Amino acid sequence: MIKNFFDKAKNSHTWKENLVNLTTQLLNYLIILIIALFIGAVVMFLSGKDPIAAYAALWQGAFGNGYRFADTLDRSVIMILAGIAGSIAFRTNITNLGLEGQLYIGAFAAAWAGFTFTNLPAIVHIPLCMIAGIIGGALWTLPVLYLKMRWKIPELVPTLMLNYIAIRLTDYLIAFPFRDPAAPMAGSPLIAASAKLPKLIKGSTINIGFIIAIVLIFVTYWFLFKTKIGYELRMVGLNQDFAAAAGLPVKRSIFLAMTLSGGVIGLGGALMIQGFFGRFLGGFSSGYGWDGFMIAIIAQNHPFAVFPTALFYGALANGALTMQSVTGVPQAVVAMVKGTLVLFVTVKVFVENIRKGLRKWAM
Amino acid sequence: MTEALSVKNITKAFPGVLANDNISLSVEKGTIRAIVGENGAGKTTLMNVIYGLYQPDSGQIFINGEEVTFSSPRDAIAQGIGMVHQHFKLVPSYTLAQNIALGVEPRKGIFIDEPALNKSVKAIADKYGFQINEREVTVDVSVGEQQRAEILKALYRGVEILVLDEPTAVLTDIETKELFVMLRNLVEQGITILFISHKLREVLEISDDISVMRAGKLVGTVKCEETDECQLAEMMVGRETIGGRMRETKQKGELIMEIEGLSVLDNRDLTAVKDASLNLYSGEIVGGAGVDGNGQEEFVEALLGLRPLTSGKIRIDGKEIQELSTREIREAGVAYIPSDRYRSGVAVEGTIWENMVPGEYYVKPYSNGLALAMPEIMMMSGTLIQKFNVATPGLDAKTGNLSGGNIQRVIAARELGLEKAKVVIASQPTRGIDIAGTEAIRQMLIDYANRGAAVFVISADLDEILSLSDRVVVFYEGNVLDAGYYDETIRQRISWLMTSGKDYCVD
Numbered sequence: 001m002i003k004n005f006f007d008k009a010k011n012s013h014t015w016k017e018n019l020v021n022l023t024t025q026l027l028n029y030l031i032i033l034i035i036a037l038f039i040g041a042v043v044m045f046l047s048g049k050d051p052i053a054a055y056a057a058l059w060q061g062a063f064g065n066g067y068r069f070a071d072t073l074d075r076s077v078i079m080i081l082a083g084i085a086g087s088i089a090f091r092t093n094i095t096n097l098g099l100e101g102q103l104y105i106g107a108f109a110a111a112w113a114g115f116t117f118t119n120l121p122a123i124v125h126i127p128l129c130m131i132a133g134i135i136g137g138a139l140w141t142l143p144v145l146y147l148k149m150r151w152k153i154p155e156l157v158p159t160l161m162l163n164y165i166a167i168r169l170t171d172y173l174i175a176f177p178f179r180d181p182a183a184p185m186a187g188s189p190l191i192a193a194s195a196k197l198p199k200l201i202k203g204s205t206i207n208i209g210f211i212i213a214i215v216l217i218f219v220t221y222w223f224l225f226k227t228k229i230g231y232e233l234r235m236v237g238l239n240q241d242f243a244a245a246a247g248l249p250v251k252r253s254i255f256l257a258m259t260l261s262g263g264v265i266g267l268g269g270a271l272m273i274q275g276f277f278g279r280f281l282g283g284f285s286s287g288y289g290w291d292g293f294m295i296a297i298i299a300q301n302h303p304f305a306v307f308p309t310a311l312f313y314g315a316l317a318n319g320a321l322t323m324q325s326v327t328g329v330p331q332a333v334v335a336m337v338k339g340t341l342v343l344f345v346t347v348k349v350f351v352e353n354i355r356k357g358l359r360k361w362a363m
Numbered sequence: 364m365t366e367a368l369s370v371k372n373i374t375k376a377f378p379g380v381l382a383n384d385n386i387s388l389s390v391e392k393g394t395i396r397a398i399v400g401e402n403g404a405g406k407t408t409l410m411n412v413i414y415g416l417y418q419p420d421s422g423q424i425f426i427n428g429e430e431v432t433f434s435s436p437r438d439a440i441a442q443g444i445g446m447v448h449q450h451f452k453l454v455p456s457y458t459l460a461q462n463i464a465l466g467v468e469p470r471k472g473i474f475i476d477e478p479a480l481n482k483s484v485k486a487i488a489d490k491y492g493f494q495i496n497e498r499e500v501t502v503d504v505s506v507g508e509q510q511r512a513e514i515l516k517a518l519y520r521g522v523e524i525l526v527l528d529e530p531t532a533v534l535t536d537i538e539t540k541e542l543f544v545m546l547r548n549l550v551e552q553g554i555t556i557l558f559i560s561h562k563l564r565e566v567l568e569i570s571d572d573i574s575v576m577r578a579g580k581l582v583g584t585v586k587c588e589e590t591d592e593c594q595l596a597e598m599m600v601g602r603e604t605i606g607g608r609m610r611e612t613k614q615k616g617e618l619i620m621e622i623e624g625l626s627v628l629d630n631r632d633l634t635a636v637k638d639a640s641l642n643l644y645s646g647e648i649v650g651g652a653g654v655d656g657n658g659q660e661e662f663v664e665a666l667l668g669l670r671p672l673t674s675g676k677i678r679i680d681g682k683e684i685q686e687l688s689t690r691e692i693r694e695a696g697v698a699y700i701p702s703d704r705y706r707s708g709v710a711v712e713g714t715i716w717e718n719m720v721p722g723e724y725y726v727k728p729y730s731n732g733l734a735l736a737m738p739e740i741m742m743m744s745g746t747l748i749q750k751f752n753v754a755t756p757g758l759d760a761k762t763g764n765l766s767g768g769n770i771q772r773v774i775a776a777r778e779l780g781l782e783k784a785k786v787v788i789a790s791q792p793t794r795g796i797d798i799a800g801t802e803a804i805r806q807m808l809i810d811y812a813n814r815g816a817a818v819f820v821i822s823a824d825l826d827e828i829l830s831l832s833d834r835v836v837v838f839y840e841g842n843v844l845d846a847g848y849y850d851e852t853i854r855q856r857i858s859w860l861m862t863s864g865k866d867y868c869v870d
Contacts, residue, residue: 222734226735227733227734227735228735231724231735234717235713238712239706239707239709239710239711239712242706242708242709243721244669244689244707245669245707246722247688247690248690
């Protein structure tokens with residue numbers, strides 16, 4: 001009898017059904033993407049631009065040749081890390097609106113480790129800077145955690161406010177104590193060559209940060225869905241009262257999810273400094289923390305879905321520059337497309353719901 | 364005296380329950396009528412019919428002698444009937460005045476005329492002698508003041524008949540006294556009040572007439588000065604001995620759980636449990652009877668380590684556990700079936716297996732170090748799901764898609780299936796479950812006690828208590844009162860304790 005049950009249980013989730021589910025999901029996203037691009041096109045058309053030429057330039061800029069494609073992959077690294085950081089927090093039902101600030105602190109910590117130590121071998125220096133980034137990002141969540149645990153203050157506003165403090169604090173640090181007069185803009189000294197990430201392809205900015213990001217996707221999946229701690233995080237996220245009544249370590253899970261989220265985005269900051277900028281620059285992030293927030297929403301907090309979403313965001317970011325310079329269509333159109341995507345995913349404009357809606361409407 | 368409200372032959376059925384069975388009653392203008400009865404006697408249904416929330420299957424409603432029909436509360440309000448629910452319906456961020464006038468605000472063009480609004484609310488409050496700071500924001504005021512705002516909300520709309528559903532359940536003693544003074548004031552100004560309550564002492568203090576309901580029927584109406592707690596309690600529960608007893612009373616075994624002098628605060632930091640003591644013995648089922656909100660939830664949460672104690676000791680097998688974490692308490696052998704299965708019984712968005720293993724996932728063989736051992740977890744969950752007859756398409760199915768009864772089976776399978784627990788604490792274990800599911804869950808508890816565990820069943824359903832318990836305690840205003848062992852007169856003792864806190868009646 002038990003065997004029967006297991007056969008039944010197995011049969012209920014055959015590969016066929018899984019495939020159908022996956023296809024429906026992909027179809028969902030495809031439809032939403034088309035709608036978003038269409039809305040962007042309408043706006044361009046109404047303002048007298050040629051949407052087809054604009055999207056062609058966007059595509060060219062993102063994937064036009066091997067190097068551009070590689071640059072797009074490089075740009076998606078920070079998107080992946082930001083998306084994962086957001087996903088870990090959201091899975092635990094923590095609204096970490098402080099990714100941007102944690103990114104700045106992590107990046108600065110990594111840069112500091114990069115320019116302070118000068119005679120370390122690369123094999124030590126590279127991971128040292130990364131660890132500094134992780135710790136920096138994680139530490140920046142501690143004030144929020146203290147307020148949440150001690151006074152039951154929801155994390156929403158404190159995380160948000162700490163963004164501004166982080167940005168201004170790092171501005172101060174590079175303007176006074178760690179100012180490099182030789183830097184073209186306000187920035188820290190250059191990090192040592194031994195802290196820089198090795199490139200993967202000559203002629204592109206892509207570096208081993210990309211490999212780290214890919215590995216991190218799999219590690220996060222394993223961590224969230226296959227480990228004890230991941231189970232705790234997810235159960236606390238799904239229903240905290242249930243988790244508490246069952247004896248799960250609720251406080252520890254919240255603490256862990258928050259610091260991990262900050263640590264991952266801090267690592268993202270380290271990778272940007274070590275792989276791309278080579279020094280901490282004031283205002284270096286063009287809202288990557290916020291992108292991470294959006295990417296996590298679109299990917300519904302699943303690490304495997306974070307990858308294509310982040311890649312798409314990376315492509316938009318790189319392609320938008322080309323689009324603007326070639327066709328004169330402002331980059332803001334891209335922001336609009338991104339916004340529409342998030343909106344449609346949040347209100348679940350999915351095939352199954354559209355079908356339901358049509359049925360109701362028909363009646 | 365003129366008649367303000369009357370209902371004739373009201374019948375209202377829900378699937379499986381006849382909530383109101385041919386009810387007729389009439390209320391005189393300017394009086395306070397109390398409606399008393401046990402949980403599920405049909406009081407609230409009757410009030411909802413009168414307020415237009417439900418449409419009766421048959422029967423008529425008359426206001427001031429004229430027949431009316433309501434299709435919604437809006438109609439009822441237009442005819443002068445207002446209701447204050449047990450759970451307030453106020454916008455927390457609005458001022459009291461804004462809440463009171465919500466939807467019928469005085470206007471100036473398209474804008475709300477705030478000064479006129481505050482003035483009109485103040486005028487109504489003064490007219491009926493209500494003390495209220497109408498400009499305070501609702502979240503900042505006491506529960507008593509919020510309730511005054513709720514009552515004023517009805518009066519602002521010009522109602523003359525006011526229905527209050529358990530108005531004292533959320534109030535402190537002082538707030539209750541204040542409420543009663545205000546109600547007397549209202550009645551003197553010609554307002555008619557219907558008042559639902561469980562607490563006979565309060566009912567005798569405030570009302571003019573008392574109608575008693577039992578199992579959907581109106582048992583009778585008595586004048587307040589001509590009755591007493593004994594008569595009312597008897598009318599409420601009846602004299603008949605009950606059928607449906609599922610258990611032979613057993614000899615108790617050795618002492619397993621000892622609760623001594625337990626005191627606990629509620630969410631508002633008021634005393635919810637006062638110096639309560641209880642011993643649970645192996646092989647014995649103890650029933651915890653009582654009207655909801657008399658400290659049951661706080662008592663149970665304290666036992667589970669979910670709520671801090673202000674004083675007291677809890678021992679399992681002689682070892683103190685009151686300082687331990689929930690996990691450690693559960694490891695000491697406590698199984699828990701919470702009263703609200705959707706709130707704390709399961710994660711409805713989680714899969715079946717995820718809801719089966721929160722007590723096991725971290726120990727061998729269900730985990731090897733860091734990772735979950737999925738084959739073992741699936742095997743264990745599958746076996747228990749099978750054994751407890753949970754109807755589900757598979758272990759990966761979303762738990763929220765199951766019926767309430769099946770979700771309760773999932774919880775029972777998780778808590779009882781591995782037979783690790785020495786103590787089972789089951790709070791409202793069959794609330795909202797169909798008859799077959801109810802029988803099954805009760806049988807599981809009985810079987811579990813027969814295997815030597817101490818079982819503590821808390822239920823607001825007296826029939827459930829009587830069908831399962833060897834011994835009964837009653838929660839009354841935070842006290843845990845002993846109603847003794849099961850015998851022919853236990854129903855009477857429980858009902859006295861539930862309504863007055865005394866287990867005897869002096870005629």
